[in-house]
Amino acid sequence: MEKVNRREFLSRSVAGGVATSFVVSAKGSVSTAGEAGPKRPAKDDISLAQWALVGEIRDGKWKNSDFLRIARDDFDINGIEFVSTLFELPTYSYLNRLRRNAEKHNVTMILIMVDDEGETCDPSKETRIQTAINHRKWVDIAKFLGCHSIRTNCRGPKNASKDQALEWAADCYSRLLEYAAPAGIGILIENHGGLSNDPDWMVSLFKKVDNPYFGSYPDWRGPGGGFDNYEYLKKMLPYAGGMSYRNQPTEEQTARLIKLCQDSGYRGWYGIESGGREQIKIGKKLLEKYLFGKG
Numbered sequence: 139m140e141k142v143n144r145r146e147f148l149s150r151s152v153a154g155g156v157a158t159s160f161v162v163s164a165k166g167s168v169s170t171a172g173e174a175g176p177k178r179p180a181k182d183d184i185s186l187a188q189w190a191l192v193g194e195i196r197d198g199k200w201k202n203s204d205f206l207r208i209a210r211d212d213f214d215i216n217g218i219e220f221v222s223t224l225f226e227l228p229t230y231s232y233l234n235r236l237r238r239n240a241e242k243h244n245v246t247m248i249l250i251m252v253d254d255e256g257e258t259c260d261p262s263k264e265t266r267i268q269t270a271i272n273h274r275k276w277v278d279i280a281k282f283l284g285c286h287s288i289r290t291n292c293r294g295p296k297n298a299s300k301d302q303a304l305e306w307a308a309d310c311y312s313r314l315l316e317y318a319a320p321a322g323i324g325i326l327i328e329n330h331g332g333l334s335n336d337p338d339w340m341v342s343l344f345k346k347v348d349n350p351y352f353g354s355y356p357d358w359r360g361p362g363g364g365f366d367n368y369e370y371l372k373k374m375l376p377y378a379g380g381m382s383y384r385n386q387p388t389e390e391q392t393a394r395l396i397k398l399c400q401d402s403g404y405r406g407w408y409g410i411e412s413g414g415r416e417q418i419k420i421g422k423k424l425l426e427k428y429l430f431g432k433g
Contacts, residue, residue: 174350183217188219188220190410205220206236209243212415217409219407222252228275248380248407249285252291256273258270258292259303270310273288277318280323290325304346315347335370337369338373340374356371356375358395361387368395375398376402
């Protein structure tokens with residue numbers, strides 16, 4: 139597999155002057171950020187996924203740089219998860235403004251949900267290589283902003299052999315992790331259809347790639363349509379780098395999923411992606427009730 143020429147890529151990165159910082163030892167040598175994977179909180183906390191308010195930003199009510207203020211002032215939430223397609227041009231000064239806003243409002247920038255950068259499970263080697271390259275700029279931006287991971291999609295072609303698709307996806311993610319792991323940035327997959335909705339295939343992929351910086355970002359879809367979100371979450375929890383939380387049809391079902399996470403030993407962010415302000419408030423109230431015993 140080709141090694142990434144990091145310096146050459148950074149020289150032409152879309153982020154301009156944004157460079158990824160490696161962990162440097164006292165002797166000045168470059169090392170990876172450790173074998174335990176990206177840094178994540180040791181306790182549970184609540185974050186807000188930008189997609190929950192995508193209608194507002196697309197309607198021009200506010201900009202990406204306002205998101206940190208909205209999370210704190212409108213919802214009193216401690217963390218946020220960006221969406222790559224909602225960024226304006228990510229120049230050095232723009233990203234610095236995001237960092238200043240995060241400090242001002244005391245909000246943690248957790249991850250970036252990356253879309254429209256190519257298929258990670260594709261029969262074409264050239265496409266897989268390009269897809270891995272396309273995601274590198276978001277690894278750099280995530281590192282600069284202090285995020286622990288980026289979220290990717292992995293659907294695969296329809297009717298593809300699962301064994302062959304496993305090889306394709308493992309190849310693409312291994313290439314991307316060669317770039318992301320030394321920077322300490324995790325690469326997560328959210329179940330957005332196709333093969334990513336198959337928990338057994340996903341487990342096979344995580345085992346095949348076998349990298350502590352590679353994991354799942356379970357989307358708490360509503361039950362039905364042949365998708366059992368409880369069983370899916372159960373199988374993803376050993377690899378979970380975060381939660382894409384959605385309110386369930388009943389409070390009982392929401393409580394059941396939260397308990398599953400707690401019993402598994404998962405500790406970390408629950409990113410509310412329930413659509414609209416009222417659903418966000420309901421989600422926060424439920425999470426506070428079942429995570430922290432409030433209310």
